[in-house]
Amino acid sequence: xxxxxxxxxxxxxxxxxxxxxxxxxxxxxxxxxxxxxxxxxxxxxxxxxxxxxxxxxxxxxxxxxxxxxxxxxxxxxxxxxxxxxxxxxxxxxxxxxxxxxxxxxxxxxxxxxxxxxxxxxxxxxxxxxxxxxxxxxxxxxxxxxxxxxxxxxxxxxxxxxxxxxxxxxxxxxxxxxxxxxxxxxxxxxxxxxxxxxxxxxxxxxxxxxxxxxxxxxxxxxxxxxxxxxxxxxxxxxxxxxxxxxxxxxxxxxxxxxxxxxxxxxxxxxxxxxxxxxxxxxxxxxxxxxxxxxxxxxxxxxxxxxxxxxxxxxxxxxxxxxxxxxxxxxxxxxxxxxxxxxxxxxxxxxxxxxxxxxxxxxxxxxxxxxxxxxxxxxxxxxxxxxxxxx
Ligand SMILES: Cc1ncc(COP(=O)(O)O)c(C=O)c1O
Numbered sequence: 001x002x003x004x005x006x007x008x009x010x011x012x013x014x015x016x017x018x019x020x021x022x023x024x025x026x027x028x029x030x031x032x033x034x035x036x037x038x039x040x041x042x043x044x045x046x047x048x049x050x051x052x053x054x055x056x057x058x059x060x061x062x063x064x065x066x067x068x069x070x071x072x073x074x075x076x077x078x079x080x081x082x083x084x085x086x087x088x089x090x091x092x093x094x095x096x097x098x099x100x101x102x103x104x105x106x107x108x109x110x111x112x113x114x115x116x117x118x119x120x121x122x123x124x125x126x127x128x129x130x131x132x133x134x135x136x137x138x139x140x141x142x143x144x145x146x147x148x149x150x151x152x153x154x155x156x157x158x159x160x161x162x163x164x165x166x167x168x169x170x171x172x173x174x175x176x177x178x179x180x181x182x183x184x185x186x187x188x189x190x191x192x193x194x195x196x197x198x199x200x201x202x203x204x205x206x207x208x209x210x211x212x213x214x215x216x217x218x219x220x221x222x223x224x225x226x227x228x229x230x231x232x233x234x235x236x237x238x239x240x241x242x243x244x245x246x247x248x249x250x251x252x253x254x255x256x257x258x259x260x261x262x263x264x265x266x267x268x269x270x271x272x273x274x275x276x277x278x279x280x281x282x283x284x285x286x287x288x289x290x291x292x293x294x295x296x297x298x299x300x301x302x303x304x305x306x307x308x309x310x311x312x313x314x315x316x317x318x319x320x321x322x323x324x325x326x327x328x329x330x331x332x333x334x335x336x337x338x339x340x341x342x343x344x345x346x347x348x349x350x351x352x353x354x355x356x357x358x359x360x361x362x363x364x365x366x367x368x369x370x371x372x373x374x375x376x377x378x379x380x381x382x383x384x385x386x387x388x389x
Pocket of ligand 1: 084085086087088116163164165190212213225
């Protein structure tokens with residue numbers, strides 16, 4: 001495998017010394033600088049009586065982290081509100097709709113979405129939502145024509161994974177937004193498995209909402225989700241899932257009625273998870289320095305190589321073959337996924353598996369080509385050996 005000579009910043013990720021980390025779809029490795037960042041959090045807390053931690057840094061942090069994430073999404077500053085996690089980000093959007101009082105009560109989702117998507121929309125049925133889940137006949141893709149056909153003039157929202165956690169299938173965002181907007185519907189894409197791995201163009205697509213979080217491809221810690229809302233849509237919406245931080249003047253501690261912030265902060269709820277914000281900053285910084293375009297190019301090159309390697313050996317790939325329909329992971333069918341994950345871990349190759357798709361393997365910018373080759377060679381040996389010990 002031949003590729004460009006990029007700075008993979010390996011020394012900045014101590015975990016990489018313990019083996020071949022191919023788990024960026026699950027939990028990215030901790031950046032060394034997260035230790036200092038979390039220490040800065042502790043120190044601000046410790047010194048709070050002499051210097052107000054909220055005023056000095058904490059209050060601004062949500063917006064700072066939100067703006068950094070916005071850059072990775074191809075979005076404008078002031079368009080991303082930090083959330084406790086992606087599920088809450090989705091619930092916040094769901095709470096903007098009043099399905100019971102409109103004929104436009106349909107929500108279109110897909111069969112390859114993360115389960116939170118199904119659970120949250122299922123819960124909206126009792127509030128009048130009509131949910132249509134577009135199926136995946138092969139368990140790997142969701143035919144675009146079926147998604148487009150499901151969108152009609154009763155659709156209020158199309159809400160689905162941009163890249164599926166299950167198969168790494170990537171939908172055609174532009175086509176979906178085009179069709180939805182032409183019929184008066186909005187579009188939410190879950191980019192948890194895309195952001196930081198492939199190029200995203202929120203502003204160019206004209207997408208209405210994006211949701212995700214930092215612990216996977218963005219190398220951040222848990223409890224730092226995010227919600228992008230198209231800037232010219234923000235003020236039209238009043239999430240019922242709300243709290244004092246979403247108020248236009250939160251420190252007035254005013255009685256209701258709620259007066260929503262005139263910024264993306266109107267999609268906040270209560271006190272932000274400050275340690276999560278500190279833990280997210282170093283990874284975001286590294287990603288920005290390496291550059292999403294470079295990272296995306298490396299992802300394309302290595303996933304193509306892995307698929308070729310697998311097909312030459314007659315393995316079944318449970319991800320799309322077309323690079324334009326795929327995210328940064330490759331799913332490989334094996335007889336017994338959990339057992340293979342264990343055997344690979346014994347050889348210091350770290351991947352995971354999901355029912356129905358087999359191994360999930362995710363090279364990221366910090367992996368060397370040699371690591372990717374070695375991991376696939378070890379997998380090939382283990383498959384060759386079968387399960388007899
Ligand atoms: C595509 C996708 N969406 C959502 C989630 C869940 O996000 P959260 O735990 O922040 O709600 C995951 C987590 O694995 C995911 O892969």
